[in-house]
Every structure is written in C-alpha cells, then in structure tokens.
Amino acid sequence: xxxxxxxxxxxxxxxxxxxEGSKEAADAVSTxxxxxxxxxxxxxxxxxxxxxxxxxxVAGFIKLKDPAKNVAAQLINQAANETAKVxxxxxxxxxxxxxxxxxxxxxxxxxxxxxxxxxxxxxxxEPIVLAELQTLSSPVGYKNIYSIALVACNGDSEMAELVTxxxxxxxxxxxxxxxxxxxxxxxxxxxDGIKLDRSHILPSLANGRSNVxxxxxxxxxxxxxxxxAEEALKLLAVQEELGTPLLIICNDLTGAAAEVIAFNKExxxxxxxxxxxxxxxxxxxxxxxxxxxxxxxxxxSKQAGWExxxxxxxxxxxxxxxxMTLKETNIIGRLGxxxxxxxxxxxxxxxxxxxxxxxxxxxxxxxxxxxxxxxVIYVGGSNETEVGEKKTRIDDTIRAVRSAMEEGxxxxxxxxxxxxxxxxxxxxxxxxxDILSESLADIVNVILSNSGIVSTSTHNKSVATLDIxxxxxxxxxxxxxxxxxxxxxxxxxxxxxxxxx
Numbered sequence: 001x002x003x004x005x006x007x008x009x010x011x012x013x014x015x016x017x018x019x020e021g022s023k024e025a026a027d028a029v030s031t032x033x034x035x036x037x038x039x040x041x042x043x044x045x046x047x048x049x050x051x052x053x054x055x056x057x058v059a060g061f062i063k064l065k066d067p068a069k070n071v072a073a074q075l076i077n078q079a080a081n082e083t084a085k086v087x088x089x090x091x092x093x094x095x096x097x098x099x100x101x102x103x104x105x106x107x108x109x110x111x112x113x114x115x116x117x118x119x120x121x122x123x124x125x126e127p128i129v130l131a132e133l134q135t136l137s138s139p140v141g142y143k144n145i146y147s148i149a150l151v152a153c154n155g156d157s158e159m160a161e162l163v164t165x166x167x168x169x170x171x172x173x174x175x176x177x178x179x180x181x182x183x184x185x186x187x188x189x190x191x192d193g194i195k196l197d198r199s200h201i202l203p204s205l206a207n208g209r210s211n212v213x214x215x216x217x218x219x220x221x222x223x224x225x226x227x228x229a230e231e232a233l234k235l236l237a238v239q240e241e242l243g244t245p246l247l248i249i250c251n252d253l254t255g256a257a258a259e260v261i262a263f264n265k266e267x268x269x270x271x272x273x274x275x276x277x278x279x280x281x282x283x284x285x286x287x288x289x290x291x292x293x294x295x296x297x298x299x300x301s302k303q304a305g306w307e308x309x310x311x312x313x314x315x316x317x318x319x320x321x322x323x324m325t326l327k328e329t330n331i332i333g334r335l336g337x338x339x340x341x342x343x344x345x346x347x348x349x350x351x352x353x354x355x356x357x358x359x360x361x362x363x364x365x366x367x368x369x370x371x372x373x374x375x376v377i378y379v380g381g382s383n384e385t386e387v388g389e390k391k392t393r394i395d396d397t398i399r400a401v402r403s404a405m406e407e408g409x410x411x412x413x414x415x416x417x418x419x420x421x422x423x424x425x426x427x428x429x430x431x432x433x434d435i436l437s438e439s440l441a442d443i444v445n446v447i448l449s450n451s452g453i454v455s456t457s458t459h460n461k462s463v464a465t466l467d468i469x470x471x472x473x474x475x476x477x478x479x480x481x482x483x484x485x486x487x488x489x490x491x492x493x494x495x496x497x498x499x500x501x
C-alpha cells in the first residue's frame with residue numbers, strides 16, 4: 001500500500017526476537033502458577049487496574065510493543081487459550097512448556113540442527129508421551145471434584161465448594177452454567193434439566209448468535225425429516241399460534257424447508273429453533289421417545305403414520321427454559337408426566353442391569369435424560385470488575401471439572417509432568433525427546449520455585465503432600481498445543497513488519 005513500509009528480519013535476528021517474546025510472555029504468566037502462585041496487576045489506561053492470579057486473564061492482556069517479539073507472544077497465547085477452551089485450565093502450563101521447547105530448540109538450531117528435522121522428531125514423540133499419560137489416568141468420582149475445582153479456581157475454597165455442590169446436584173450428564181446475580185452474594189440454583197450435544201441444525205439458523213436463551217419454551221419432537229417449504233410453513237404456523245418460543249427436535253432439516261425457516265428467522269426474528277435428535281438409527285428412535293416423555297410432548301413419527309402436516313400446537317411439550325450454545329442445547333425443567341418418566345427410568349435401569357451387548361454407556365446417557373439436572377451459579381460482587389473476574393474463574397472451573405469427568409484425572413502439583421519427563425521419553429534417543437523431557441521438567445520447577453522450594457528433582461515429594469489432582473485432558477491439551485505453537489515459532493526464519501508512514 002502507498003505510504004506503508006516494511007522491515008524484514010531474518011535468521012539469527014528473528015530467533016533472538018522470538019525467544020525474547022516467548023520468555024517475556026512466559027515470565028508474566030508463570031508468576032501465577034501452582035498453589036503458591038502470586039498475583040499479577042494489569043494496568044490499563046483510563047481503567048481501574050485488575051489484580052488476578054488467573055493465568056488465562058494475564059495471557060489475554062499480553063501484547064508486546066516490539067512486533068517481532070509479539071509474534072511469539074501471540075502464538076503462545078493462542079495455544080494457551082485453546083487449552084483453556086478445551087479443558088478449562090492449563091493456560092500457564094501451556095505457556096511454560098511452549099517457552100521451554102522454543103528456548104531449547106533455538107539453542108540446538110544455533111549449533112546447526114535443522115528446524116524441520118527437529119519438528120519431525122518432536123511430533124514423533126508426542127503420541128508416545130500421550131499414550132503414557134493415559135496409563136497414569138484414573139476415572140473421576142464425585143469425591144475428586146472438589147480437588148479438581150480447587151486447583152482450577154486458584155485455591156478459592158468457597159468457589160470450589162459451590163462448583164462441587166452444583167455437579168453433585170445435577171449428576172452425571174447434568175449441566176452447570178454461570179450468570180450474573182442481582183445481589184452481592186454468589187449463590188446456586190438447581191433444577192431438573194436435559195443436556196443434548198446438539199445445536200442449531202444449520203449455522204445460518206443461529207443468526208450469528210453464540211448463545212440463545214428462551215424462557216417458557218415449548219418443545220416438539222418429530223421423528224422425521226423436514227424437507228419441503230410446506231412443512232416449514234407448518235412449523236412456523238404452529239409457533240405463531242403458540243405465541244411462545246418453540247424448539248423443534250427432528251431427524252433433519254434440509255432443502256426448501258431450511259431456506260424458508262432461515263429466511264423467516266432472519267427477517268422476522270421468530271423464536272423458532274431446530275436441532276437434530278441425538279444418537280443414530282434405533283437409538284435415535286428411543287431417544288425421541290425419551291425426549292417426548294420428559295417434556296410432555298406427543299411423539300410424531302413416520303413409523304406411526306404421522307406427517308409434518310399433522311403437527312398441532314397441542315402436540316407440544318413444555319420447559320422452563322431452553323439454552324443453546326454453538327455446541328449444545330439444554331432443556332431446563334422436566335415437565336412430563338411423572339408416572340411415564342418413572343416407567344422410562346425403570347426401563348433403562350433394567351437395560352443396564354441385564355445388558356449383554358456392550359450398550360451400558362449408551363443406556364446411561366439416555367437414562368440421564370430422566371435423572372440429571374441443571375444448575376445455575378449466580379455470581380455476585382461489589383462491582384462489575386469483581387463479578388467479571390469471578391465469572392471467568394467459575395466458568396474455567398466448570399470446564400475443568402467437565403473435562404476431568406470425560407477423560408479422568410492424574411496426580412497434580414506438577415508430579416505427572418515429572419513422571420512423563422522421566423518415563424518413556426527418557427528411553428527414546430532423539431533431540432525431540434530430549435527437549436520435550438527437559439521442558440516438561442520446567443513446569444515442575446516453576447511450581448516449586450513459586451512455592452519457595454529449591455530442588456533439582458522433578459519428583460520432589462513435598463509437592464505430593466498438597467493432595468492436588470489435575471484433569472487428564474488439561475495435561476493432554478497442554479502437551480499437544482505447546483508442541484504445536486513451539487514448532488510454529490522455531491521453524492520461523494523470517495518476519496515481515498509493515499509500518500505505516
């Protein structure tokens with residue numbers, strides 16, 4: 001562009017800048033690491049300073065003035081954010097591990113090692129260490145939730161107790177969310193609920209919204225495809241007759257039907273949502289029966305002779321509310337007939353007890369429609385900044401607990417990173433194995449340093465007395481994302497900086 005100039009950096013100068021950027025980002029974030037991590041004060045022009053011990057918050061504010069250094073800082077931040085997004089925790093461990101890998105890789109490159117060969121070796125040992133991690137993992141029970149929550153919320157015992165109570169109340173398959181309180185207090189409100197791993201059947205139906213909440217939402221369950229414009233108009237007519245939000249659960253929405261509904265949602269902002277029924281084949285048919293039962297809806301299916309044209313407002317069930325994200329839908333309130341719900345619960349309990357086909361997990365998921373709950377943690381505080389900081393920590397804690405329930409837990413306090421550093425990696429002869437092993441040990445040493453402990457051993461037993469556990473998914477995501485970011489950084493040999501005149 002006219003008036004713009006570029007500065008081009010190459011080779012050794014690039015490596016120096018990227019290494020400095022990696023160190024500066026890691027030094028700031030690692031201050032918060034571990035049970036004895038310290039606070040970081042973040043100052044912003046024209047705003048009240050933020051004081052936090054949350055590594056994700058610190059990482060989010062880091063933008064280095066030097067654009068070349070900032071390349072490394074932002075790549076590390078992206079990796080850390082991805083870990084937190086997937087696992088609810090691990091921002092700091094990802095940052096520390098990435099910085100360690102980058103530093104050691106650049107040291108080797110200075111001696112003549114080829115960056116792409118080093119990347120290849122590092123990627124080759126990744127599955128080895130992840131496989132070993134899985135052998136160290138144990139399934140989570142409710143007695144472990146508090147320990148996981150305590151770590152994820154940075155040692156706040158009251159917050160950890162609240163999250164633990166929420167998950168204890170909702171049960172396996174339940175749903176926990178966070179909202180603003182109307183008071184200074186932080187409280188828990190729990191009710192019945194159904195969590196579905198389904199969202200808007202087409203991205204266009206979301207209308208650019210990442211979160212949707214409808215109170216007093218009616219529910220329709222149609223075990224059939226909706227394909228024609230006439231069928232779509234029928235759904236719209238029923239929603240208009242109801243005068244309330246309407247969630248349609250069906251097999252699929254395609255063709256002209258999808259176009260008609262998308263057009264009407266965009267133009268008239270109607271409160272009509274459409275999602276696919278969960279599971280596939282026969283399991284989907286059973287799930288439709290379940291969802292109709294818990295919501296009090298009449299199941300309309302092709303198999304029973306129904307057509308979309310038969311759909312009426314009287315066929316709809318009810319909910320207290322429906323909450324949708326881009327990944328899932330939560331139906332709050334189990335408003336079907338109690339007697340019918342009890343029959344379905346007994347049906348699945350018998351299936352689980354007598355199963356000989358290996359379908360227990362499937363049956364348990366469907367049983368959760370009838371036995372799980374939904375909880376909302378209402379966060380209060382003296383000002384907006386305090387409430388926002390609390391909400392961020394509670395949301396991270398909820399995601400960390402969920403990830404542990406999905407993939408299990410391992411010993412925390414840095415000990416698992418130490419075991420991985422000294423385990424199978426130590427038997428693999430490659431430079432990639434060497435730098436990963438040494439960088440995993442860095443995580444342990446930073447925790448020890450913040451705790452005021454000086455040790456050269458990655459298995460310092462004083463950390464074990466803290467009785468800390470970590471979600472397996474946090475460590476898995478830390479390793480995968482740190483390796484991804486580090487390889488991008490140390491294989492970069494040129495930076496082009498565009499400067500405005």
